Amino acid sequence: MEFTKYAGHRKPVTIAVVGAGLRGREYARLAERSGRGRVVAVAEPDPARRSAFQQAYGMERSSVFEGWTDLAAAPRIADVAIIATQDRQHADPAVRLAGLGYHLLLEKPMAPTEAEARRIADAVTAAGVIGAVCHVLRYTSYTRALKALLDEGRVGELVNVQHLEPVGWWHQAHSFVRGNWRNSAESGPMLLTKSCHDLDWLAYLLGGAPTSVASFGGLAHFHPGKKPDGAAARCLDCAVESTCPYSAKRLYLACVDDDELAEWPLPAVTAERSREAVLLALREGPYGRCVYDCDNDVVDNQVVAMQYASGLTATFTMTAFTPMQRRRTRLFGSHGCIDGDGRFLRVTDFRTGETETIDAGSTTGAGHDGGDGGLVDALLAAVGDGDPARLSSTMAASLDSHRVVWAAERARLTGTVVTL
Numbered sequence: 001m002e003f004t005k006y007a008g009h010r011k012p013v014t015i016a017v018v019g020a021g022l023r024g025r026e027y028a029r030l031a032e033r034s035g036r037g038r039v040v041a042v043a044e045p046d047p048a049r050r051s052a053f054q055q056a057y058g059m060e061r062s063s064v065f066e067g068w069t070d071l072a073a074a075p076r077i078a079d080v081a082i083i084a085t086q087d088r089q090h091a092d093p094a095v096r097l098a099g100l101g102y103h104l105l106l107e108k109p110m111a112p113t114e115a116e117a118r119r120i121a122d123a124v125t126a127a128g129v130i131g132a133v134c135h136v137l138r139y140t141s142y143t144r145a146l147k148a149l150l151d152e153g154r155v156g157e158l159v160n161v162q163h164l165e166p167v168g169w170w171h172q173a174h175s176f177v178r179g180n181w182r183n184s185a186e187s188g189p190m191l192l193t194k195s196c197h198d199l200d201w202l203a204y205l206l207g208g209a210p211t212s213v214a215s216f217g218g219l220a221h222f223h224p225g226k227k228p229d230g231a232a233a234r235c236l237d238c239a240v241e242s243t244c245p246y247s248a249k250r251l252y253l254a255c256v257d258d259d260e261l262a263e264w265p266l267p268a269v270t271a272e273r274s275r276e277a278v279l280l281a282l283r284e285g286p287y288g289r290c291v292y293d294c295d296n297d298v299v300d301n302q303v304v305a306m307q308y309a310s311g312l313t314a315t316f317t318m319t320a321f322t323p324m325q326r327r328r329t330r331l332f333g334s335h336g337c338i339d340g341d342g343r344f345l346r347v348t349d350f351r352t353g354e355t356e357t358i359d360a361g362s363t364t365g366a367g368h369d370g371g372d373g374g375l376v377d378a379l380l381a382a383v384g385d386g387d388p389a390r391l392s393s394t395m396a397a398s399l400d401s402h403r404v405v406w407a408a409e410r411a412r413l414t415g416t417v418v419t420l
């Protein structure tokens, strides 16, 4: 792949944001904060979001578009396009904007199907632009420390890995039962919309994709068969709401008085931070629905078993039924093992029997433990310096890790072992 036509430049890297939703706004903020990026254009159909974004960055009217097609109809006006539209609206803008010479920061998942994801990867290659998929877990200090331990051979030859994604009971209810990623026909299967991060992260740490995969899982709890007696269609009308772990009233009213929860998940529910606005949203909107009475079909638990060419084996578990925590990983090697909880890495050496504890994580916990900022910094450095190696991945590598997701999902649905 050749990137030489994009020589580095010392000026700020200019950015057009496609989709000024939760993610688009966050990446824009981080790009400006880094000092290397300048947000100069936006494409957003929602008038309130569009005008708030325009004001926040003091944009000319000519740099504000009602959708990505209008942006793509104009001559290129920025170095980078951040594509932060919803999952099924990634491929078309990515292909068109890469073709216009925009470097891409593309939200995950790349696309719902392999054919569309491949179209994006091919367009990026053909245009010779830099393309990064927002696999933010690659860009945390924790991941860097863990990768360094493995690359140094601290545990000898890796034999087996266990990786757990504890989604969290209320996070599952918010995003995958009531929210945007609840229905596979509207977004995609949960292994793609959520856990593509994990399968990409494992590919990064373990040096590539597995050769075969098996998978099991399903929707164990969030369906009408588990609806308690006396429950109503909405939490505001429900006689058993106060005893339900998934009460929307409890979850979203608590967000009003909590600065962190007011940043997320509250803005998905209502644009206004007040009890009145929350109660109105719960009365009328999707987030007030009973978790046993939604149009959700994505899994609430799934396991994937993987075999690698080297003989290494790995398992991945995603479950809703936990507190919302950092991922946990245990890596077992011939000379030692590592137990990681997303912040601390406990490294046991079999020769000495001793365990060293490394504090490898961010202390703030913000933005995927610093992964969001790390990704934005890497992308701006890659574009600003004309050096794609500043990113830890390529579009082609992201396509490869997405292919593991589709293979595992096929394995789950067909009850077979799928060879990649």
Ligand SMILES: NC(=O)c1ccc[n+]([C@@H]2O[C@H](COP(=O)([O-])OP(=O)(O)OC[C@H]3O[C@@H](n4cnc5c(N)ncnc54)[C@H](O)[C@@H]3O)[C@@H](O)[C@H]2O)c1
Binding pocket: 018, 019, 020, 021, 022, 023, 024, 043, 044, 045, 046, 049, 066, 067, 068, 069, 084, 085, 086, 087, 089, 107, 108, 109, 134, 135, 136, 193, 368
């Ligand atoms: N990397 C991560 O860890 C991470 C975390 C959360 C979400 N995501 C992904 O980020 C993406 C965006 O998620 P979000 O929560 O910000 O969603 P969102 O719904 O808040 O934002 C999407 C925005 O796109 C806008 N949009 C719709 N059609 C458009 C068009 N034609 N042109 C331009 N904009 C258009 C919408 O109006 C909306 O404002 C999704 O693909 C999601 O899966 C990634």
